[in-house]
Amino acid sequence: MGKRKENSTNLLNESYIMESCDLTYAICKIGGRWKLLILCKLENGTLRFSELRNQINGITERMLTLQLRELEKDGLVKRTVYAEVPPRVDYELTEIAKELVPIWAKLSKWGAKHKILVSEF
Amino acid sequence: MGKRKENSTNLLNESYIMESCDLTYAICKIGGRWKLLILCKLENGTLRFSELRNQINGITERMLTLQLRELEKDGLVKRTVYAEVPPRVDYELTEIAKELVPIWAKLSKWGAKHKILVSEF
DNA sequence: CCCATTACTTACAAATTTGTTAGTATCATA
DNA sequence: TATGATACTAACAAATTTGTAAGTAATGGG
Known part of the structure; x- marks a missing residue:
């Protein structure tokens, strides 16, 4: 970063x-701090920068930018810039990222279950 | 840590x-640096501390200890101490961790594929 | 008594990630 | 001409993770 x-x-x-x-x-x-949250938000379709910012409690613009840049570099997110003012930039999952979705779903389920089990001891 | x-x-x-x-x-x-490598080594059964150390290139005893401790605390690894001298400690996956194995397998496959795709651009 | 073995600890330092604050560019609109 | 909106960037500081180097305890064997 x-x-x-x-x-x-x-x-x-x-x-x-x-x-x-x-x-x-x-x-x-x-593995970045906010990456999964970002990716999850994008599961349902394209979002612009400000939408992501508003949907993710606590993230700063700097962090959002950094994480998006890495996701883009790693081919998980596609960035589309429109030549408008004020600027408008859209983010969406790539095909590669979409392949992960069903795997995430399972992991997420495991996470939910595990969270309960561990907190109960 | x-x-x-x-x-x-x-x-x-x-x-x-x-x-x-x-x-x-x-x-x-x-998500710790060495955790997955450790977990993978344990997929095939119990290993003792020194076996893990020897099978994981570059890990120090400090790091191995730290990561194992967290895995144990998080319920992913079971630690068994034998009252012997020199000491002997065994590590193995818990049931919860074993549930993850098939998910890992898919993720791992995705990783392998993705690694190629990205390095090719 | 001295040494080797094993599974660690401890104190410290370096590297890396994350957060804070204050900008910047552009142009339509008031 | 000043303002506002949007998607950033830059400089710096704090927090966290990782690595380095040097121990420690217990005991069987020589």
Whole structure:
């Protein structure tokens, strides 16, 4: 998000892990603080920047921008800019991201169940 | 992993997100740097601390300990200590974690596919 | 008594992520 | 000409995660 240091142990470890484990790779792509919330909001269709901002409690414009940029770079979100003033930018899920939706659904279900189980102990 | 500051915006945001999105909740539970690699190694059965350490390239004992502790606290891994010297500690997936295995498998597949697609552009 | 083994801890430092605050550009409209 | 709306960016600070290096306890074997 800021630039990362090249050749830090940290970065090397991350690279190694992403290479050696497709699962880690997958989850890294959606691992930012707000990414999943953003992706979930987009499940039902296109939204513009301000709509996302308003639907996600607590996110700052900076964070929203950063997370969207990464999602875009990673091919999960498509960004469309309209040449209007005031500006208008739309975001939507890519095909690749849509493939994830049914998997998310299961994970989400697991999360809900697990949340209860753990909080009950 | 170190203790977190109470009442930081960061922590509040995290709490909010975990509450409002089961998916984020789920993924947070497995989001540590080495957690998935650990969980994957345990898919085939019980391993002891040193076996995990040896099978995961680059992990330090500190990190392995920290991640295992969180996985244990979150109910994903079961820790069994034997009263032996030198010490012997076994780790295995819990039932809850095993429920995730088929989901991981799909995510992992997606990751593998996505990795290729993105690197090709 | 000394050493090796195993599964950790501890104190510290570096890297990374996240948050805060204050801008910026553009142009239609008042 | 000043204002407002929208989607950002920039500089900085705080919080959090990750890594480094050096221990520790207990006990069987030499």
